[in-house]
Amino acid sequence: xxxxxxxxxxxxxxxxxxxxxxxxxxxxxxxxxxxxxxxxxxxxxxxxxxxxxxxxxxxxxxxxxxxxxxxxxxxxxxxxxxxxxxxxxxxxxxxxxxxxxxxxxxxxxxxxxxxxxxxxxxxxxxxxxxxxxxxxxxxxxxxxxxxxxxxxxxxxxxxxxxxxxxxxxxxxxxxxxxxxxxxxxxxxxxxxxxxxxxxxxxxxxxxxxxxxxxxxxxxxxxxxxxxxxxxxxxxxxxxxxxxxxxxxxxxxxxxxxxxxxxxxxxxxxxxxxxxxxxxxxxxxxxxxxxxxxxxxxxxxxxxxxxxxxxxxxxxxxxxxxxxxxxxxxxxxxxxxxxxxxxxxxxxxxxxxxxxxxxxxxxxxxxxxxxxxxxxxxxxxxxxxxxxxxxxxxxxxxxxxxxxxxxxxxxxxxxxxxxxxxxxxxxxxxxxxxxxxxxxxxxxxxxxxxxxxxxxxxxxxxxxxxxxxxxxxxx
Amino acid sequence: xxxxxxxxxxxxxxxxxxxxxxxxxxxxxxxxxxxxxxxxxxxxxxxxxxxxxxxxxxxxxxxxxxxxxxxxxxxxxxxxxxxxxxxxxxxxxxxxxxxxxxxxxxxxxxxxxxxxxxxxxxxxxxxxxxxxxxxxxxxxxxxxxxxxxxxxxxxxxxxxxxxxxxxxxxxxxxxxxxxxxxxxxxxxxxxxxxxxxxxxxxxxxxxxxxxxxxxxxxxxxxxxxxxxxxxxxxxxxxxxxxxxxxxxxxxxxxxxxxxxxxxxxxxxxxxxxxxxxxxxxxxxxxxxxxxxxxxxxxxxxxxxxxxxxxxxxxxxxxxxxxxxxxxxxxxxxxxxxxxxxxxxxxxxxxxxxxxxxxxxxxxxxxxxxxxxxxxxxxxxxxxxxxxxxxxxxxxxxxxxxxxxxxxxxxxxxxxxxxxxxxxxxxxxxxxxxxxxxxxxxxxxxxxxxxxxxxxxxxxxxxxxxxxxxxxxxx
Numbered sequence: 030x031x032x033x034x035x036x037x038x039x040x041x042x043x044x045x046x047x048x049x050x051x052x053x054x055x056x057x058x059x060x061x062x063x064x065x066x067x068x069x070x071x072x073x074x075x076x077x078x079x080x081x082x083x084x085x086x087x088x089x090x091x092x093x094x095x096x097x098x099x100x101x102x103x104x105x106x107x108x109x110x111x112x113x114x115x116x117x118x119x120x121x122x123x124x125x126x127x128x129x130x131x132x133x134x135x136x137x138x139x140x141x142x143x144x145x146x147x148x149x150x151x152x153x154x155x156x157x158x159x160x161x162x163x164x165x166x167x168x169x170x171x172x173x174x175x176x177x178x179x180x181x182x183x184x185x186x187x188x189x190x191x192x193x194x195x196x197x198x199x200x201x202x203x204x205x206x207x208x209x210x211x212x213x214x215x216x217x218x219x220x221x222x223x224x225x226x227x228x229x230x231x232x233x234x235x236x237x238x239x240x241x242x243x244x245x246x247x248x249x250x251x252x253x254x255x256x257x258x259x260x261x262x263x264x265x266x267x268x269x270x271x272x273x274x275x276x277x278x279x280x281x282x283x284x285x286x287x288x289x290x291x292x293x294x295x296x297x298x299x300x301x302x303x304x305x306x307x308x309x310x311x312x313x314x315x316x317x318x319x320x321x322x323x324x325x326x327x328x329x330x331x332x333x334x335x336x337x338x339x340x341x342x343x344x345x346x347x348x349x350x351x352x353x354x355x356x357x358x359x360x361x362x363x364x365x366x367x368x369x370x371x372x373x374x375x376x377x378x379x380x381x382x383x384x385x386x387x388x389x390x391x392x393x394x395x396x397x398x399x400x401x402x403x404x405x406x407x408x409x410x411x412x413x414x415x416x417x418x419x420x421x422x423x424x425x426x427x428x429x430x431x432x433x434x435x436x437x438x439x440x441x442x443x444x445x446x447x448x449x450x451x452x453x454x455x456x457x458x459x460x461x462x463x464x465x466x467x468x469x470x471x472x473x474x475x476x477x478x479x480x481x482x483x484x485x486x487x488x489x490x491x492x493x494x495x496x497x498x499x500x501x502x503x
Numbered sequence: 504x505x506x507x508x509x510x511x512x513x514x515x516x517x518x519x520x521x522x523x524x525x526x527x528x529x530x531x532x533x534x535x536x537x538x539x540x541x542x543x544x545x546x547x548x549x550x551x552x553x554x555x556x557x558x559x560x561x562x563x564x565x566x567x568x569x570x571x572x573x574x575x576x577x578x579x580x581x582x583x584x585x586x587x588x589x590x591x592x593x594x595x596x597x598x599x600x601x602x603x604x605x606x607x608x609x610x611x612x613x614x615x616x617x618x619x620x621x622x623x624x625x626x627x628x629x630x631x632x633x634x635x636x637x638x639x640x641x642x643x644x645x646x647x648x649x650x651x652x653x654x655x656x657x658x659x660x661x662x663x664x665x666x667x668x669x670x671x672x673x674x675x676x677x678x679x680x681x682x683x684x685x686x687x688x689x690x691x692x693x694x695x696x697x698x699x700x701x702x703x704x705x706x707x708x709x710x711x712x713x714x715x716x717x718x719x720x721x722x723x724x725x726x727x728x729x730x731x732x733x734x735x736x737x738x739x740x741x742x743x744x745x746x747x748x749x750x751x752x753x754x755x756x757x758x759x760x761x762x763x764x765x766x767x768x769x770x771x772x773x774x775x776x777x778x779x780x781x782x783x784x785x786x787x788x789x790x791x792x793x794x795x796x797x798x799x800x801x802x803x804x805x806x807x808x809x810x811x812x813x814x815x816x817x818x819x820x821x822x823x824x825x826x827x828x829x830x831x832x833x834x835x836x837x838x839x840x841x842x843x844x845x846x847x848x849x850x851x852x853x854x855x856x857x858x859x860x861x862x863x864x865x866x867x868x869x870x871x872x873x874x875x876x877x878x879x880x881x882x883x884x885x886x887x888x889x890x891x892x893x894x895x896x897x898x899x900x901x902x903x904x905x906x907x908x909x910x911x912x913x914x915x916x917x918x919x920x921x922x923x924x925x926x927x928x929x930x931x932x933x934x935x936x937x938x939x940x941x942x943x944x945x946x947x948x949x950x951x952x953x954x955x956x957x958x959x960x961x962x963x964x965x966x967x968x969x970x971x972x973x974x975x976x977x
Contacts (some may be wrong), residue, residue: 046975101896108851141893219505321838325847351911352893364795367841373799378583381977419615419826421943427958428972430578437825440914461917469895478897484901498902501520502853
């Protein structure tokens, strides 16, 4: 074996519960897990032996939905009314980003995520292939690369909420071509899992959506759609398809409700619609910090999973929720679900840990490769220090307090080691190859320029933040 | 000057906003702040000069309400119905703690809090003087020491929810005596701020409460009461005082609504009652993670402050919310308030930072000494690294993204330096005197023993966690 981690508490998720193994060991050979079980029964040694005393070892965490290229704009847009967020707060800043800025932002966001234990990102972006090539492959991080496909102009600020967005089929076809070329370029790369990303039902024509679904069926690929994500979308659907129609009803009529569908957000769906999504085998991704911060709403992940659906969790983009820290995101999923439902048992710690691992892997369609600790699967593995201030103490009798403490107590900074496909990315809390200080310095320089260049536009857009800044609050 | 921090972004809170000073410096002489202002205008040098490049410097954070002695039971009670939490989940474990265990737990909890930037704790405990003596004074951490006063037996599990709690006046008087002796023993200690803690209206008799209020008026001390904290309290008030009475109405009739009152939690109050509390000058403390996790409710801190009230934030106890991390707690206050009100502008970052500092100091009645950065006040100061992965980048034009990033992005582990009354407690992320590894090791050993000793009682109490553990979820 190449690497062996000993004396750790394993959370394998091999069964339908957590599959806890005390005094466990896990071995890596090449890119696969070669041993999982009691430390006392390991028969082989390894080139590198890691003492995992005081740690828990989990499958690498899955951040099932993120737009990391906006990470340079962290802190740029939040605490504003939902209607202002995109066009008056974030947009005026984002318009001043270059493609190189987006890559620098993605690099920062992915490093942040990995520092917090993430080994797979669901990256949703236009020209996502550039991020794969410039960020994910160099860092050695697994990615579900979802190509954004839409037919609407980026700047829709001139349109009233009930003015139908104009559709540009050529723009949509070009994006679809980019998605197809992802499969060609990266189809054989075991770290890259491409998928289609028709952005939202108000942003693609029925024809193009039908074409995408047909391709998805043909190639056996997933289709990630932002579903029922707010008032603006709802009005567009009513204008285009009729007052009685909703995103889910139209998707159903277009034949887009299928088990290839990954429905993101879903806070505008009804319980009947969620039943229908579960019935067809569609999966859900919830981004609780993002939807809480930007919309003041709670995504219905507790309800969706209670109905038997598969769901993962994601961090969306840094401006708004503020982070790409998945352990914090599952804590947030638990806490927001509890207060939304008035039920302290909603999304308990053990379910939250499954959302972050095996269920997230299912949501991204890669659960045969990652998401559990099993011999023969890909060695995406993280260790977390349980003896840190703020997490300690943990005990194993009469139950494992590591389970609640991983979710409700960790900050994310307790992650010690991260392996992706057997390669160490983080060891003892330090990146093996990546240089986070240089990435932060580059991000700071770029952000300073972007915000300065954007100042006039940002003032002209006049979100509530402008007056707050002038009054000394920001 | 003894110490000078240069090249930092100061958040002074000197005005009614944030009082931001770029390229600032702050100097310490003895236990006081000797200089606050632009780095370029410092005239004097100092024995120790700290380069604060890339940091923000804030008043030390105020955790306005905590029971740290339960920190050894972190992870012991959460994700259960509210009705189970105290008697069936936490109680069976807590009953096996010795006084020494409580001190060890407090030591762990206070170190955790300080590591996250807290310089003042509102410590609410029976025999709180022991914690002052064994934990707070040795660590050099400021404490509002609130003596718990109640007249009810600890074990009330035999009583139905509508059975009136028996009152034991002698027990209450003994606690009141302990509170009085706090003033005598610690009244001259500038780090210790004693107060009265009649636990809740269902746990003290009208006579004793009236006596406490009279003493508070006489000595100019605060009275901290858990107010309207749930169903169990509500039923007791109805049984004892009549169906039309509530905690706030009875407190009003007893003359306990006054500006010495610090009302903790308040999730069972009406908006009219909150108006009345604000009107009399009572202050509020919210513990959003705790009340969210244990009750599935959101404390009305946004509403209370909107009505003009003063409020601070606290972490309550580790089992349940999981932590004593105040930056996380203010993020939680913001996010939970947003989803509760369906308003993404509720508790914006700038207000959240005030809750953690100057407003928290007002809530504890010590705002003349701490909570802002002003020359002549006590030098309770923290610096936070803004160039950490997950917080970076921050920019200062056209507004300070440090403000949202401190609240919505930090994990708490970015705190670099902590000074209390001029003494360095944490430098460059390391404790100057305290030994966190030893505290964690002691906590682990004690927790292992407590949980093992408690196993039979814990199983007999049969909370939902028991079956979950047996099924492999915990």
